[in-house]
Amino acid sequence: xxxxxxxxxxxxxxxxxxxxxxxxxxxxxxQVTAWSPDQPPPGKLPVLIFSHGLHGCxxxxxxxxxxxxxxxxxxxxxxxxxxxxxxxxTPWFEGTELMFLHPEQxxxxxxxxxxxxxxxxxxxxxDDERFRDRADWSRLGLVGHSxxxxxxxxxxxxxxxxxxxxxxxxxALAPYSHPFTVQRTLGGLGVPVMYxxxxxxxxxxxxxxxxxxxxxxxxxxKYYVEFAAAGHLIWTNSDDTDRRxxxxxxxxxxxxxxxxxxxxxxxxxxLSGVAQLRFASxxxxxxxxxxxxxxx
Amino acid sequence: MRFARxxxxxxxxxxxxxxxxxxxxxxxxxxxxRLDPAAVxxxxxxxxxxxxxxxxxxxxxxVFSFASPGNREHTGPLEHFVAMIHATYGQLLNYxxxxxxKLVMQDDQAxxxxxxxxxxxxxxxxxxxxxxxxEPPYAGCWMTDGVLPQPDDADKQEM
Numbered sequence: 461x462x463x464x465x466x467x468x469x470x471x472x473x474x475x476x477x478x479x480x481x482x483x484x485x486x487x488x489x490x491q492v493t494a495w496s497p498d499q500p501p502p503g504k505l506p507v508l509i510f511s512h513g514l515h516g517c518x519x520x521x522x523x524x525x526x527x528x529x530x531x532x533x534x535x536x537x538x539x540x541x542x543x544x545x546x547x548x549x550t551p552w553f554e555g556t557e558l559m560f561l562h563p564e565q566x567x568x569x570x571x572x573x574x575x576x577x578x579x580x581x582x583x584x585x586x587d588d589e590r591f592r593d594r595a596d597w598s599r600l601g602l603v604g605h606s607x608x609x610x611x612x613x614x615x616x617x618x619x620x621x622x623x624x625x626x627x628x629x630x631x632a633l634a635p636y637s638h639p640f641t642v643q644r645t646l647g648g649l650g651v652p653v654m655y656x657x658x659x660x661x662x663x664x665x666x667x668x669x670x671x672x673x674x675x676x677x678x679x680x681x682k683y684y685v686e687f688a689a690a691g692h693l694i695w696t697n698s699d700d701t702d703r704r705x706x707x708x709x710x711x712x713x714x715x716x717x718x719x720x721x722x723x724x725x726x727x728x729x730x731l732s733g734v735a736q737l738r739f740a741s742x743x744x745x746x747x748x749x750x751x752x753x754x755x756x
Numbered sequence: 757m758r759f760a761r762x763x764x765x766x767x768x769x770x771x772x773x774x775x776x777x778x779x780x781x782x783x784x785x786x787x788x789x790r791l792d793p794a795a796v797x798x799x800x801x802x803x804x805x806x807x808x809x810x811x812x813x814x815x816x817x818x819v820f821s822f823a824s825p826g827n828r829e830h831t832g833p834l835e836h837f838v839a840m841i842h843a844t845y846g847q848l849l850n851y852x853x854x855x856x857x858k859l860v861m862q863d864d865q866a867x868x869x870x871x872x873x874x875x876x877x878x879x880x881x882x883x884x885x886x887x888x889x890x891e892p893p894y895a896g897c898w899m900t901d902g903v904l905p906q907p908d909d910a911d912k913q914e915m
Binding site for chain 2: 517544545557660666698
């Protein structure tokens with residue numbers, strides 16, 4: 461089994477050894493960065509929308525978005541209004557952060573502008589001659605980090621009024637899911653979800669992983685991967701730790717639920733460097749297995 | 757080093773001289789109701805800047821003493837806290853310079869943005885989340901509930 465996993469990992473990384481092309485452009489007033497494979501496979505490509513964290517920006521997770529593209533996705537990342545890098549002009553600390561201490565007060569109006577950005581982005585790309593013939597909109601995935609995770613989860617149905625049709629799966633990276641969790645709206649998720657968290661990210665991880673938290677409230681299929689000794693930024697350029705496992709689990713999830721490839725073993729196997737892996741899907745239920753005394 | 761000096765020149769007085777701000781002998785280095793949230797952050801930053809003085813990780817000992825009881829539940833005991841900071845938030849240790857944003861306060865909660873130049877010369881941003889405690893033995897003391905790192909667009913990572 462271990463050998464099979466190693467081979468599987470090698471294949472994932474071979475796929476990423478190719479290059480991705482990065483281009484930044486304006487769509488109306490919104491800055492967007494796109495990544496596409498340098499040597500695209502024939503046919504249209506599945507699409508990923510990446511939503512950055514509060515005061516992050518479109519390229520904040522370049523290593524990840526680039527790797528998604530080399531794995532065969534068209535990846536688009538808007539600069540939301542609160543972006544503070546790569547051209548984003550909002551001061552990185554402005555005090556609005558206080559509202560994060562009161563998730564029970566958040567409503568569908570809170571950061572609605574981020575959801576609107578994603579809608580405008582998709583509408584704009586439909587008409588954009590650079591991408592319209594290359595994008596397969598029937599295979600659309602949402603990826604978000606921190607407040608971008610909030611945005612992606614909201615668009616996947618955690619805020620019913622935000623629900624975006626056509627989404628195949630959501631990859632939520634250290635998501636700020638507190639408002640959905642305390643208001644118990646995650647039952648509205650209509651697509652597979654993978655939560656990824658850092659063991660040392662105490663502002664986020666307990667809310668996602670705890671009994672009755674975001675993971676448990678989410679409908680199946682769902683996955684939870686917790687990376688050992690990781691903080692809030694392992695998915696971003698700000699962290700120089702080797703996080704190949706992050707990419708491996710991300711692609712295992714996206715390739716299965718967005719691309720439609722057969723499930724690979726990683727989705728139910730805990731790699732070294734992973735503190736916790738939970739899943740409840742057509743592939744099994746780790747919690748039930750643990751209750752029965754099985755070990756993975 | 758050149759980057760840090762340039763930054764100092766650019767920011768001028770906005771760069772808080774942390775050592776000068778916190779070196780007064782009368783300033784307690786443990787939770788105290790007389791310390792306001794900004795002072796609590798400055799004491800911790802000063803300790804982090806000289807983490808290994810007078811002994812290894814002495815600075816983290818000071819920082820841990822200002823961790824709120826709720827924070828300690830997740831991060832303690834001290835040995836675990838020290839290992840966690842080294843593993844995950846090493847940029848805070850022995851940094852070169854720090855710039856504090858305007859403190860934001862509402863009732864018994866406060867946020868302090870900190871932008872620092874780490875020992876390798878790279879900029880890193882953190883938000884200190886503080887609250888005024890209501891229960892003994894820390895009633896009335898401002899303590900840290902968490903320190904949140906903020907992303908930037910500098911490429912330090914490869915996959």
